[in-house]
Amino acid sequence: DGPSVFWKLSMWGNPRALSAGMEELSKVVAEETGGKFQIKIFYGGQLSPARENLDALVVNGFEGAAICNFYHPGKNPAWMVFSLPFLPLGDPKVDKYVRSKMFEHPAIVADMERWNAIPYVSGLLPQYEILGKGKPPAELNDWQGKRVRAGGGLGSAMEKLGAVKQTLPAGETSIAFQRGALDAAAFPYTYAHVAFKINEEAEWFTSNLAPGTSECGWVFNKTSYDALPPQYQKLLMDNRDLVMDIEQAAYATQDEKNLPEFEKTMTKVTYSDEQLAEFREIAGKPVWDEWIAANKYKFDSQGVFDAIWQYAEEAKAAQ
Amino acid sequence: MQTSASKATGLARASRSLAKVEDLANLLAAAAIFLLMVLGVVQIVGRTIFNAPVHGYIDLVELSMAGMAFLGAAYCQRLGAHIRMELLIGRFHGRTLWLLEIFGTLVGLGILGVLIWYGGQHFWRSYTLGDTTIDAEFPVWPSKLLVPMAFSLWFLRLLIQLWGSVRLAINPAAQPVGVAMIKDAAEHAQDEMHEAMGDDAPDAGTSDGEGRS
Amino acid sequence: MILGIGFADPLLVGLIALSLLLLLVLLGVRVVFAASTVGLLGLVELLGWSGAAGIVGTVPHSKSSTYALSVLPMFIFIGFLAFHAGMTRQLFVAARNWLGWLPGGLAVATVLATAGFAAVSGASTATSAVFARVAIPEMLRYGYDRKLAAGVVAAGGTLATLIPPSAIIVIYAIIVEESVGKLLLAGFLPGIFSALVYAAIIVAWAKMRPEQAPSVPASSWRERFTSLPGTFPVVLVVLIIISAIYSGWATPTEAGALGAAVVFVLALLKGTKLTTIRSSLMESAKLTAMIFALIWGVLIFVRFLGFSGIPEAFTSWIVSLDVHPMMIMIMILLAYAVLGMFMDAIGMLLLTLPVVYPAVIALGFDSIWFGIIVVKMAEVCLITPPIGLNCFVVNAVRPDISLPQVFKGITLFFVADVLTIIGLLMFPEIVTFLPDLLS
Ligand code: NA
Ligand code: NA
Numbered sequence: 001d002g003p004s005v006f007w008k009l010s011m012w013g014n015p016r017a018l019s020a021g022m023e024e025l026s027k028v029v030a031e032e033t034g035g036k037f038q039i040k041i042f043y044g045g046q047l048s049p050a051r052e053n054l055d056a057l058v059v060n061g062f063e064g065a066a067i068c069n070f071y072h073p074g075k076n077p078a079w080m081v082f083s084l085p086f087l088p089l090g091d092p093k094v095d096k097y098v099r100s101k102m103f104e105h106p107a108i109v110a111d112m113e114r115w116n117a118i119p120y121v122s123g124l125l126p127q128y129e130i131l132g133k134g135k136p137p138a139e140l141n142d143w144q145g146k147r148v149r150a151g152g153g154l155g156s157a158m159e160k161l162g163a164v165k166q167t168l169p170a171g172e173t174s175i176a177f178q179r180g181a182l183d184a185a186a187f188p189y190t191y192a193h194v195a196f197k198i199n200e201e202a203e204w205f206t207s208n209l210a211p212g213t214s215e216c217g218w219v220f221n222k223t224s225y226d227a228l229p230p231q232y233q234k235l236l237m238d239n240r241d242l243v244m245d246i247e248q249a250a251y252a253t254q255d256e257k258n259l260p261e262f263e264k265t266m267t268k269v270t271y272s273d274e275q276l277a278e279f280r281e282i283a284g285k286p287v288w289d290e291w292i293a294a295n296k297y298k299f300d301s302q303g304v305f306d307a308i309w310q311y312a313e314e315a316k317a318a319q
Numbered sequence: 320m321q322t323s324a325s326k327a328t329g330l331a332r333a334s335r336s337l338a339k340v341e342d343l344a345n346l347l348a349a350a351a352i353f354l355l356m357v358l359g360v361v362q363i364v365g366r367t368i369f370n371a372p373v374h375g376y377i378d379l380v381e382l383s384m385a386g387m388a389f390l391g392a393a394y395c396q397r398l399g400a401h402i403r404m405e406l407l408i409g410r411f412h413g414r415t416l417w418l419l420e421i422f423g424t425l426v427g428l429g430i431l432g433v434l435i436w437y438g439g440q441h442f443w444r445s446y447t448l449g450d451t452t453i454d455a456e457f458p459v460w461p462s463k464l465l466v467p468m469a470f471s472l473w474f475l476r477l478l479i480q481l482w483g484s485v486r487l488a489i490n491p492a493a494q495p496v497g498v499a500m501i502k503d504a505a506e507h508a509q510d511e512m513h514e515a516m517g518d519d520a521p522d523a524g525t526s527d528g529e530g531r532s
Numbered sequence: 533m534i535l536g537i538g539f540a541d542p543l544l545v546g547l548i549a550l551s552l553l554l555l556l557v558l559l560g561v562r563v564v565f566a567a568s569t570v571g572l573l574g575l576v577e578l579l580g581w582s583g584a585a586g587i588v589g590t591v592p593h594s595k596s597s598t599y600a601l602s603v604l605p606m607f608i609f610i611g612f613l614a615f616h617a618g619m620t621r622q623l624f625v626a627a628r629n630w631l632g633w634l635p636g637g638l639a640v641a642t643v644l645a646t647a648g649f650a651a652v653s654g655a656s657t658a659t660s661a662v663f664a665r666v667a668i669p670e671m672l673r674y675g676y677d678r679k680l681a682a683g684v685v686a687a688g689g690t691l692a693t694l695i696p697p698s699a700i701i702v703i704y705a706i707i708v709e710e711s712v713g714k715l716l717l718a719g720f721l722p723g724i725f726s727a728l729v730y731a732a733i734i735v736a737w738a739k740m741r742p743e744q745a746p747s748v749p750a751s752s753w754r755e756r757f758t759s760l761p762g763t764f765p766v767v768l769v770v771l772i773i774i775s776a777i778y779s780g781w782a783t784p785t786e787a788g789a790l791g792a793a794v795v796f797v798l799a800l801l802k803g804t805k806l807t808t809i810r811s812s813l814m815e816s817a818k819l820t821a822m823i824f825a826l827i828w829g830v831l832i833f834v835r836f837l838g839f840s841g842i843p844e845a846f847t848s849w850i851v852s853l854d855v856h857p858m859m860i861m862i863m864i865l866l867a868y869a870v871l872g873m874f875m876d877a878i879g880m881l882l883l884t885l886p887v888v889y890p891a892v893i894a895l896g897f898d899s900i901w902f903g904i905i906v907v908k909m910a911e912v913c914l915i916t917p918p919i920g921l922n923c924f925v926v927n928a929v930r931p932d933i934s935l936p937q938v939f940k941g942i943t944l945f946f947v948a949d950v951l952t953i954i955g956l957l958m959f960p961e962i963v964t965f966l967p968d969l970l971s
Contacts, residue, residue: 056583180781388597388820
């Protein structure tokens with residue numbers, strides 16, 4: 001037992017796979033505390049737009065929020081590591097292990113500390129793939145001149161292949177895409193492509209490019225968390241696995257439904273191991289090195305980068 | 320009323336000096352609008368003809384929005400153009416009217432004070448903790464700095480109007496200086512017409528006779 | 533109890549806040565100050581000072597710096613330039629040459645010309661002002677009834693907000709997070725439909741009362757064709773904006789920028805003075821600052837609504853009602869008609885939509901369709917007493933036509949607008965057809 005506590009979590013957009021785990025946590029926490037600890041997610045940016053969630057946490061506007069690293073690169077420089085291309089996060093089990101560990105990494109924690117926030121769980125966004133129109137990019141050369149909507153390190157990687165990086169608001173993407181102002185768009189695969197209706201007009205999809213992902217996860221207000229009685233804190237921390245498992249199950253359910261549909265309506269582009277190796281050669285290491293160099297004075301960027309690989313090794317060894 | 324007459328010269332002078340800054344700020348906002356037009360055309364041409372969109376186009380547009388949104392606010396206040404409902408207040412005259420004007424101005428000063436201080440903190444966070452745009456990673460702080468700056472100008476204009484209203488509340492018979500006069504619907508319509516016709520009429524609603532140069 | 537524990541009674545706080553807002557607005561406090569002050573006070577009640585003030589301090593910048601809103605200054609600039617470049621007269625001449633022979637032909641031509649001008653202007657009142665000067669003298673010269681002449685100009689102006697470009701539609705799109713492009717496209721057919729209903733009712737009226745709208749001699753084909761090139765700038769802007777949005781080759785902001793550039797170049801070619809262009813820019817900046825202040829001011833209040841849980845409470849209440857959704861829709865529209873009598877259209881949308889919109893969607897209505905209906909309602913309010921601003925504008929340009937005469941002249945067009953709204957309720961396809969082509 002404990003005091004009555006009401007937590008407001010801020011999230012933009014509608015309930016979706018990314019929020020499914022948190023909704024479950026809210027149920028579990030309420031049950032375990034006999035309804036005394038209530039967590040409510042406010043959707044649609046009612047409490048704050050996505051890009052200002054951290055600002056609202058620093059002034060103690062609410063108790064938690066979902067954030068995406070790429071919405072505000074300058075606010076969470078270390079978190080941008082998750083947007084680098086070709087990180088070894090393709091296997092969901094490895095992904096879960098690595099990101100859980102990374103959420104306790106000093107640089108990742110420090111990014112949030114500045115905003116009076118603590119990382120809670122990763123949203124474990126799946127790897128991006130690219131859907132497009134026109135000639136399927138069967139060869140790496142085919143990317144030359146293609147206009148691709150892709151941001152962060154992933155956008156840089158596509159540029160190394162000669163693609164033209166195009167930025168568009170997510171809501172306008174499908175229209176520009178369908179009508180030929182855009183050749184291809186990268187989104188978390190498969191659910192976000194469907195959410196933005198890219199699949200309805202696209203003619204091909206890459207199935208194993210896995211050029212990278214991003215980090216959208218949940219963070220708590222540090223002041224509010226510290227003020228919780230220890231048993232509530234423990235309850236939250238003990239259920240991190242549950243939140244992540246539900247998220248991953250939600251993505252998998254989406255894939256199960258979407259993949260057959262993709263294969264029916266679009267050309268599937270699958271790259272050979274040689275092609276992927278070449279892509280990584282061109283667009284992997286150079287982008288990593290640029291990122292490490294650009295950030296080395298802000299934090300231990302080399303250390304953050306290396307940690308991802310080290311944790312991935314651990315996860316693979318454990319399997 | 321000698322004192323009130325001498326006050327009014329000081330007030331009129333203060334109002335005119337501030338008006339110069341307001342005109343300049345609004346001109347900067349106007350320039351931002353013009354540049355937005357140019358940037359849009361460059362973006363279309365660059366993208367469709369040369370397959371080379373402007374680097375960070377959306378980010379540039381978003382950063383420049385603050386200029387358009389805020390720099391004209393004080394100018395707008397001087398001309399009495401910020402929307403309000405004049406159905407009731409328009410029926411009052413003399414001291415009651417000026418007391419209501421004082422009340423409305425005080426509300427404005429209060430909220431602008433909060434917004435200047437906390438908008439300033441919002442800027443300060445982006446300056447000290449770091450904040451960049453989503454795509455090209457331009458720093459956001461210059462854009463956020465415009466809020467406390469433009470609002471401070473607006474705050475000063477409200478102070479002038481407060482001064483003008485207090486003076487008229489004390490002596491409703493005095494010549495109005497430094498206040499935005501209430502216009503009835505017909506006068507609003509007259510303004511609309513002037514604007515639509517592009518007449519270079521002096522600014523209605525400003526009683527200083529200090530229309531734009 | 534919608535939120536469970538946590539808040540004392542959000543609905544009570546909300547009710548007090550709404551009353552306070554109403555009081556401040558009635559006392560003549562500027563809407564931006566009234567809304568943001570009450571929003572701040574409400575948040576302080578819910579979150580305490582530092583959280584409330586901290587959040588409020590982020591809203592102006594965060595809500596103004598969104599890409600979607602950047603289309604507003606472009607649309608505003610196009611409108612001011614178009615007035616100054618004198619694009620109206622040629623539109624009216626062409627419309628008269630082609631349609632003057634109809635019963636009530638000059639009035640029909642005025643409707644068509646205002647519809648055309650709507651394609652470069654988003655401002656109803658300004659459109660009415662311009663045509664009051666261009667079209668009314670012509671109609672009076674041919675012996676038109678003064679009331680009818682004034683009414684058609686006041687009503688024709690309202691087409692400017694439906695036919696893109698339209699600031700109000702953009703603002704609706706942003707509040708409800710719909711695609712700006714889709715909504716702009718959605719306004720096009722209802723705008724044309726409204727114009728056709730106006731035209732039809734004029735023709736019918738002219739048949740019954742020929743003395744009020746005498747026929748004018750038909751123009752020769754030569755006259756008709758030589759008047760066409762004058763409409764070229766407007767046609768060009770329409771093509772740019774509609775095709776850009778429809779085909780996706782440019783975002784609404786880019787299309788607005790290109791449209792503005794075209795009007796700008798044409799204005800220069802026509803010999804418009806640089807000082808005139810500078811003053812259009814200054815006016816655009818002023819109007820932009822005014823609209824944005826309204827937007828962020830009201831959105832501070834809306835942020836408070838978000839924390840209070842009122843929108844959810846309202847939605848669950850509406851959905852629980854045992855009434856046909858269409859009945860509820862009609863009630864909502866009537867409420868808008870009453871509000872619109874007293875409020876500025878943009879302020880009205882900003883204040884009400886965060887509460888009303890989720891309920892409307894929960895009832896199963898289409899968000900794009902609802903947006904167009906609501907904008908049409910706001911427009912009807914511009915021609916109805918007590919403060920039908922378009923009527924005041926016409927009266928201001930033509931002081932010889934008294935305000936009561938203008939309002940009498942509106943009756944016919946008010947009937948037409950009611951018919952239009954019924955038409956849009958019965959055939960939502962008029963609204964959804966074009967945007968549906970996009971998906
Ligand atoms: Na329009
Ligand atoms: Na009205």
